[in-house]
Amino acid sequence: MAKKRNEGLLAYKLKKLTQTRKLYVLHKFKLFSDERINWTDEDFLQAAHLQSLKSMKEWETSGDFEEIAKIAIASKSANDLWNIYNAMKDKALTGDKNAADMLLKLHKQLQDELRNGNNSKQEDDGLIL
Numbered sequence: 001m002a003k004k005r006n007e008g009l010l011a012y013k014l015k016k017l018t019q020t021r022k023l024y025v026l027h028k029f030k031l032f033s034d035e036r037i038n039w040t041d042e043d044f045l046q047a048a049h050l051q052s053l054k055s056m057k058e059w060e061t062s063g064d065f066e067e068i069a070k071i072a073i074a075s076k077s078a079n080d081l082w083n084i085y086n087a088m089k090d091k092a093l094t095g096d097k098n099a100a101d102m103l104l105k106l107h108k109q110l111q112d113e114l115r116n117g118n119n120s121k122q123e124d125d126g127l128i129l
Helices: 007-015 019-028 041-048 054-059 063-093 097-119
Strands: none
Touching (some): 007 019
């Protein structure tokens, strides 16, 4: 599978964490490389040798955790989109007309975005900053 854009950044951020915090991020966002690992909070506490989640919940309010959370979510979202794309492609290749049309529209949209870069005009959401 292709390397996700934020995968390197996430690995870099995780390396800077203590082992306990790293385990917590892996548990919280279900980032274990083995999909069969599905820890409960109790499993995490046992592995981290902690009595409660209090210190981890307090850390969740920090800017450091917030940044890591955003990267983890972006990475998982990119992976989900890749899986959806592959499923759509497989259906299109087997003759599903709707999937083929959707795949062509997606391809055109991606090409337009790549051609225009990030300078494309965004819609006004009405929020005043």
